[in-house]
Amino acid sequence: MDAVTGKQTQIRKTQTRFSLRPLPHPVRQALSLLVVFILLALIWEGVKWIGGDMWRPESNPFGISHDPPFRFKIASDLNLPHLWDIFEAFGNASRRNGPPLIAVLFDASVFTFREAVVGFLLGGLLGFILGTLFAHVTLLNRGCMPYVVASQTIPILAIAPMVVIWLKAGWVSVAVIAAYLTFFPVTINTLRGLRSPDPTALEMMRAYAASRWDVMWKLRFPAALPYIFTALKISATASIVGAIIGELPSGIRGGLGGAILNFNSYYISGPSRLWATIIASAVVGIAFYLLVTAVEAYILRNRQVAGDAGKL
Amino acid sequence: MIEDLQTAVVRLDDVDKVFNQGTGNETVALKNIDLDVRPGEFVSIIGPSGCGKSTLLRLVGDLVQPTQGEVLVNGKPARQARLDQDYGIVFQAPVLFEWRSIINNVQLPLELRGVKKAQRTARARELLGMVELSGFEQHYPWQLSGGMQQRASIARALAIQPELLLMDEPFGALDEMTRERMNMELHNIWRRTETTVLFVTHSIAEAVFLSTRILVMSARPGQIMHVVDVDLPVPRGEHTREETAYFEAETEVREWLRKAKGYRA
Secondary structure, eight states, X not given: OHHHHHHHHHHHHHHHHHOSSOOOHHHHHHHHHHHHHHHHHHHHHXXXXXXXXXXXXXXXXXXXXXXXXOOOGXXXXXXXXXXXXXXXXXXXXXXXXXXXXXXXHHHHHXXXXXXHHHHHHHHHHHXXXXXXXXXXXXXXXXXXXXXXXXXXXXXXXXXXXXXHHHHOSSHHXXXXXXXXXXXXXXXXXXXXXXXXXXXXXXXXXXXXXXXXXXXXXXXXXXXHHHHHHHHHHHHHHHHHXXXXXXXXXXXXXXXXXXXXXXXXXXXXXXXXXXXHHHHHHHHHHHHHHHHHHHXXXXXXXXXXXXXXXXXX | OOSOGGGXXXXXXXXXXXXXXXXXXXXXXXXXXXXXXXXXXEEEEEOSTTSSHHHHHHHHTTSSOOXXXXXXXXXXXXXXXXXXXXXXXXXXXXXXXXTSOHHHHHTHHHHHHTOOHHHHHHHHHHHHHHTTOTTOTTOOGGGSOHHHHHHHHHHHHHTTOOSEEEEESTTTTSOHHHHHHHHHHHHHHHXXXXXXXXXXXXXXXXXHHHOSEEEEEOSSSBOEEEEEEOOOOSSOOGGGGGSHXXXXXXXXXXXXXXXXXXXXX
C-alpha cells in the first residue's frame, strides 16, 4: 500500500523541485515541432540564398533583393520554390475563376482519406485474420507465409492497373489497392503478438481448463494488442500512399492522386501547386497516424508503458 | 500408504517422467514416485535444483504427462481433475494479466467456469479481503509491489474454492522479510480454508514452518528420498520458529538435503 502512494508523492516532489513551472506535454511537443520546422525552413531558404535564382524584392515578403553567388540547378525556383510561394499557392485559384487551391486540396484530401480508411479497415481485418490463422495453424503458416511475403515484393504500381481492370475504376478498386499495402504489417505483428504471452500464462490458462477460444480472447488477443497497434500505425500512413497510387491508373480525378497527376503536368507554369499538394498529402497521412495513435492510447490506457518484472 | 483411494487428494503410483524420450538428450526427471496426500495436509517438496520437484507438481496439475505410472487427483485421472477445475495453482511469477484490474484478475478462473458476474465479483472481493488487498480492486498489477501481486495470485488460485492448491516456489522471488510475512498469511489461509496444499520450495525454513510433511528429493533422476513429519502445533506463529521441534525438523531436512547431492538409489 505504502509502496504505491509513496512512489507517486515522490515523483510529484521531484518534479516541483527541479522545474518550477514545467510546461504541459502538448505544449512542449508543439514547441519542439516548431523549432524543427524553423530549422528546416532556414536550411531550405539558406540553400536558395547561396545557390538559388535571383531574389526579387516584389516577390518575397521581406522585400529583399539578392543575387546568390552560385546557381545550383536543384535550388532554382522551378525545382525548389520559395516557401512563401508554396504557402501563397494555397490561397490562389488553381484554375481560372476556380476556388482557391486550399479548398480543392481539402476536398481531394477528404476524398482520398475516405478511400484510405476503407482500405485500411479491409487490410487491417485481412491482416488480423491471416495472422490469427497463421498463429493457430502451423501448416498454414509454413505453406502460405512465403506467398504473403512474396506479395509484398511485387511493386504496387504493377498490381494497381490489374486491380483497376478487375474491379472497374472506382473507389472500390482504390480501397483494395490501399488494403494491399496495409495488411502485411498487421499480419506479421498479429502473429508475433499472439505468440507473445509468457509460457507460464499459457500454463495457468491450461490449469484452469480454459478453452482455445478463451485462451485466444482472454490472453493472446489482449497480449497482441500493442503489437497490432504498432502495425496499424504503419498501415495508416501506408493506406494513404496506397490510395494515392490507386487513383493514378483508375483515372479518378477527385482525390490527391488526381491532383498530383494534374499539377505534375502543369509543373513548369506553377511548381508551387505540386508542392502544396505534397504538403496536403503529408498532412492527411499525419492526421490518420495521429488518429490511430489516439485510439491506441485510449484502448491501452491502463497498461504500463515501461517494462516491469511482473507484467506480461 | 492409504488403502482407500477416495481419501487421497493426490495419489501418484510408481510414476516416471522422462523428457525427450528416444532422442539423444533423454533426461530422466522423475523415477518411481509413490505419493499419497491426505485431505487437509500441507506437503512441501524440497530438493536440489533440477531434481524435478516442479515437474512433480506439474504432473499433479496435468500440465505435463507421466511417461509411466498413474496420477490421481480427488480419485480421478489428473486430466479429468484439471478439466473439472479441481485445483488452484500459484507460480513463482504472479502471472497477472496487465490489462485486467486486480479484481478481474482474481475472478478469471470463475469467468472461465461460466460463473455469473455478480457472483464472481462478490467472491473476488471476499478473497481480496482475505489476502488483505481490500481497496486495491481497481488497481492494475503494475501498480502493486511484488508481494502484493503474489497475494492477488493466491486469491485467484482460491477463487474456485479448490480442494487442492498447487504452489510452485510462490515466494521464491520475494525478499526475506516479505517472505516471512507471506508464510504467516499462507498458514492462516490454509487453516481457514482447510485446503490441501502441495508446495514446492527451496527454503528449508519455509518448508518447516508451513508443512505437516516434507518430501526431500534426490538430485536427478528425482526420487523421494526421505519424508520428514513436522509435528509442530497449529496455529503456528512467530513462537514456532523458536521451538525445539522446529530446529529438529530443520536439521533433519538439512542433513537429508546434504545427502541428496550425491544420492543414487
